[in-house]
Amino acid sequence: MKDLVHIFEFEDLLQEAANPLVKKGRDEGLKALGYTCYFMPEVLLDLPGCFSVRLRAPRSTSPEMATYYMTNRTCMYGRCLLERALEGGFNFLDAQMATETCTVTCRFQEHLQLMDVIHNPDFFCEFTDVPFKKNTNSIEHYEQQLKVHVLDKLHEKFGIDTSDEALLKAIEQHNEVCRLIQEIGSYRKLKNPTITGWEFSIIMLTTLTCPKHLIIDKLRDIAEQLKTREPDVKKNYRVKVLLTGSEEDDPDFIKLIEECGALVVADRHCYGSLPGREEIVVKEGETPLRAIARHYLETSMCPRFMEQHVMRERKQYLADLAKEYDVDGIIISQMKFCEYWSYERTIDTLIIPRDFGIPVCSIEKEYVNNAVGQLRTRFQAFVESIELKNLRKEGA
């Protein structure tokens, strides 16, 4: 396929948390607000006057200093973030809008409070309580938390306009990005997709880590190009897969899967677009903030949710996605030491093939992916097993 416009520029942007567009945003006088989890609505951090940066620690190696503080028995994502903070890589942040949604990222953010890590005199780190259910009580609670711990803080500290009008404007911009990502992502549903998983992950991650107003034109260009982009004459993948699991912000990992012959056509993980890039709908009679609170709780498929029907719906959601994107199998990837996904991966690995008949490849990996060889073998074997199964089916 012809190279996708802006893709190498986006790839470069992902090499640093403090990338040129983040610096440009700050030069424009905008406040850079860090966050780690989907439960901190990025739309609120993208209000006029500020922009959101979902934290990553690209090109990390061994997080030695962070390992002293958090030992080597915690999720490496959290440790790499702390290491990057200790190295000064997050000094561009004006605030960290924190959530206690998983233990290790929470501890990382507490370190930002405890230690004088971010060299920015105005820096503060504020926590929001996030509920474990999607019921009305939880939505009300979440809305109140977002008001007090996000909006009021931003207004108080940085004078950000948090009026309903400003929120509606932010929602509008957010929805446009969502529409574009959905459009771009929809080409993955084609029988012969015209966008690779690697390309899509780069685009998706760029939208999470750069000021949106600085990339939106580029997203439009990409969407435009995709309308006419032709797939390669010879199919260059053997099977299509859905990638699900915990935190995943490394496009090279997607590339690794695709090099093994499995095209990643759906991304249901912490930094993915399914869910994540649905438009926020403000219902009649609903305040924008209420709509945002409801949206983020209703759309999230995080294993943190505990209601019985929600826990069960998560399996169905995966199966539905697999059908919608016409995948041959699912790769369930869990960050080592992630408790939520340890359990979710185990049950998914047993339930999905048995109850929904979808082949599953279940892996555990580190944030700094040093086990490339082993994983390559696993993915190749998975691809072959699917092919064999398909051959058998054809034979029958």
Place this chain on the structure above:
Amino acid sequence: MNKLTKFFFKIFGIFAVIYGILFAVFYFDLDGKFLFYIWEPMMIKHYDNMKRKDNTLTPYTKKENVSEDF
């Protein structure tokens, strides 16, 4: 010594012997030794050979919303 006294002495004697035996069991940890060397290995064998239901076969389909509005 009348019959009743003899009877009481006999009862007392039996209790004294039982008490003495129990004290020996206690002091020499015979209860622990019995449980450790005889009872527990026997029970482990029993549980290891027990037929157990394969709970992973439990279906996991969608359930009615039992908790949303509470």
Place this chain on the structure above:
Amino acid sequence: MKLSEIKDTYRKLFVVEKSPEEKNKPKDLKKELKDFWYGKPHEERNLGKLYVDGTGLYKHREWRGVKDTMYYFNMIWLYNYAHMVTDIMKYGGEGPKSLVDFAKGTFRYRWMGQTYLSVMHWFDRGLEGMRGDALAASAWHYRGMVSETIRQFMCMFASDKKLHGGKTPERWNKNIAHNETVSGNIFYPFRKDLEDVALEMIPYFVSVHVNNHTVLNYIDAAQSIGLPADPCPMCQAEYGLFVLDDYPDYAPTMVTSNEACDGSVATSVLQDWFLNRPLYAMPQPMRYDDPLVQEHCQKEIEGCWKFIEEQYGVKFDWDEYVKWAKSFNKLTEFEWEKWDVAANTKYYPINGVAQALYRIYYSQDGDRPIWHEMDEHVKRIMNKTVKNKIETFPKTRHRAIAWSCAPLYYSNWCTWAYNCWGINCVINMDSLMFDQYLRTDTYEHALEDLSWFNEKAPMRAMAVGGHEHILSLFDYMERFNCDMVIMYDQLQCKGMQGIHGVFEDEFRKRNIHAIWVPHALPDKRTVSRKEIRRIINDYMTTVMRETPLDPSLLDFDDDQSW
């Protein structure tokens, strides 16, 4: 069997070997008589020599002097063995017929059959070397826990479909199963009609303390179907119970919670899958200091009550709640009294293990008559020690506070630490949770306090909701007049591992003696008891430069011990 083998076995099981110095010592009849009557002085006890190698069994139980040995024999050993039979009949609800359910349960469930009869060894380990009032008061705490355990498993067995050929016993419909981390106090309003019994409290939590052999099967079972080895082993073990089908089916519904950590949240999905019955999740907010989260938490509790009403067709009973809550407050008041004595005097008669286990057990379980009965005994003893200024742990060299989550397979390490080094573990972190009075004047106040109470449950009270909670160690250290910290290092607890370095920095900055004790909750294979002792020994000799009170306890093999 050859005669020589019989002799060897006899020596191994019964003969306490003497060192050449002891053998060559001239006989001192007066001292021997004194030792017989009063028991040997602490430094001469050689408790480590009483063990049968590798097993934790005793060649003979310790001679504590006439008075304390007879107290132990009559009031602890005999008394508790007898009650382990009578309580079964009392709580089974059918008199002697209850023994049938008990026998069925014993042969059906591994956690029961392997564990129940070894209970007296659990007493032995926790009460080793203790004398007088401390022995008596600590033993009453143990007795309370055994009795309440019997009540719970008899309720399970009497209602268990699995023990009744798949039929539904009448009591099945009257039980609420709940996660062991959901406090019993939530169910007070329904106690007239329903019985609340924690699902994993007996099969997992209590049984690990008594006999840690069984839990290893559950951990292995959890991993056998693909769970990685690194999540909290407590959650793994709870999950393994389901995989091995070793849980009683005694209730039509389940109430679960997010207490204490991510692992607990994650196990809910497995509970749901394996139990396959209506499940209510009652999560507590993480940022619990925030006044704004209280209403949300209260509504979740009310949601739980509504769920129970609808599932069981019973009504919320305010008077019933008030009755139990008021009664529970008395337990809390006495707990505060105990803390006061522990913090400010040398006359506190409860050892570290009894304090920790009893506190977590009763406060998690909720109000029950047995706790009051036990508290009365302990109160009487404590009043006496305080009034007469009886130093209950006279060999104390260091007053220690134990922080973070404790090794479940070695909860009696503090008995050893006192006997060997004079480290007196005065208080531990999980004793300090649930630090909340329950008001009963109005419904609103009751709900407010109940939500606070549950937010401050074990582990989560300190481990979540902000770093200031876990760092409150230093305030408690001061409050309880401690000069040493035993820092439990639960290798699979992400929350505690995630703040490890900050503690290291603080200990150095404040010049505090802290011993890190690595462990894996119920799994002794990760870090053995011997390894824990070695770490403490090394610290005491190399850093503190102290000599042991009882050198025979420095190094011994108890690898296969219960």
